[in-house]
Amino acid sequence: xxxxxxxxxxxxxxxxxxxxxxxxxxGGGERFxxxxxxxxxxxxxxxxxxxxxxxxxxxxxxLDAHLMISDPDKYIPEFVDAGAEFVIPHIEAxxxxxxxxxxxxxxxxxxxxxxxxxxxxxxxxxxxxKIDLVLIMSVCPGFGGQKFxxxxxxxxxxxxxxxxxxxxxxxxxxxxxxxxxxIVEISASGADILxxxxxxxxxxxxxxxxxELKRLxxxx
Ligand code: DX5
Ligand code: ZN
Numbered sequence: 001x002x003x004x005x006x007x008x009x010x011x012x013x014x015x016x017x018x019x020x021x022x023x024x025x026x027g028g029g030e031r032f033x034x035x036x037x038x039x040x041x042x043x044x045x046x047x048x049x050x051x052x053x054x055x056x057x058x059x060x061x062x063l064d065a066h067l068m069i070s071d072p073d074k075y076i077p078e079f080v081d082a083g084a085e086f087v088i089p090h091i092e093a094x095x096x097x098x099x100x101x102x103x104x105x106x107x108x109x110x111x112x113x114x115x116x117x118x119x120x121x122x123x124x125x126x127x128x129x130k131i132d133l134v135l136i137m138s139v140c141p142g143f144g145g146q147k148f149x150x151x152x153x154x155x156x157x158x159x160x161x162x163x164x165x166x167x168x169x170x171x172x173x174x175x176x177x178x179x180x181x182x183i184v185e186i187s188a189s190g191a192d193i194l195x196x197x198x199x200x201x202x203x204x205x206x207x208x209x210x211x212e213l214k215r216l217x218x219x220x
Contacts, residue, residue: 001171003187003217005210006064008033008175008197009055010046011144020201021058027210031062033175033195034084035144038069041093042142049075052082064088066114066175066195068141073100080107088112088135091123101130112173116141117149121159128167133193134159138186139176144197148177153189160190180212187217 007029012020021032032055039045055063064086065079072089079087087104091113094100104111112133113124117140124134136159138152156172163170173193174186183194196213203209 001192003192003194003220004030005200005213005217006031006033006173006193006195007200007210008035008066008144008195009051009201010035011197011201013201017054018058020206021055023206024200024210025059025061027200027207028214029061029200029210031064031085031193032059033197034063034065035197036065036067036069036075036079037142041070041090042068044142049078049082052079052084056083062086064112064173066135067093068114069093073103076100076103077107080104080109084109086110086112086133088114088133090114090116090141092116092119098127098130101127105130114141114175117152117155121155121162124159125162125166128163128170131170133171133173134163135173135175135195136191137176138174138178141176145202146177148179148182148186152176153185156186156189156191178213180216183213183216184220187220 007024037046062085065084067089101111110132114135139146174191175195178196179199
């Protein structure tokens with residue numbers, strides 16, 4: 001799959017969300033990334049399923065729900081019902097993550113799994129016949145605008161070679177600190193979905209910022 005840009009709306013200006021979304025879409029954003037935080041799994045609170053419903057009214061671009069929440073099974077049905085395409089719980093948040101993945105699929109959405117920076121990428125191995133995406137956190141989750149952790153490149157490469165053997169169809173998304181300065185290296189390491197929040201929504205010109213990130217990965 002050609003690498004694509006997934007703007008993370010956590011960094012958008014919520015006083016003018018529709019304009020920001022339209023601008024990111026016009027610039028070439030091909031999926032939107034919704035960072036759900038419960039103040040327990042991560043030290044920040046953001047938004048719930050309502051954001052998916054709201055965004056569905058504003059855009060037809062697929063919406064991915066990154067669930068940085070404890071006890072995700074309790075809320076997965078609401079995110080699927082609200083229209084999330086990928087529902088991505090953290091592997092660290094479930095006592096039985098296989099059950100979470102099965103629930104997402106049974107309800108008709110696509111299952112992804114997110115890994116914190118300290119979690120070995122090998123943990124996804126038992127799930128590879130079920131999931132379509134692995135989200136590698138390249139920052140400690142909870143906030144936008146953090147610095148990309150360089151050791152993530154090694155993790156992305158290790159995961160890519162693991163997937164190439166076990167299930168090449170599984171996508172790798174990278175999330176946290178993705179900027180124009182590092183996006184080429186991240187994409188070359190094996191990432192095919194590049195999540196970017198502050199690099200896009202804190203830019204003077206949102207549309208231009210997305211276009212520039214796309215130009216950089218498209219010339220790979
Ligand atoms: C962090 C979130 C990321 C974050 C990305 O917990 O999962 O999606 O919003 O924002 P930037 O690109 O600014 O690091
Ligand atoms: Zn995220």
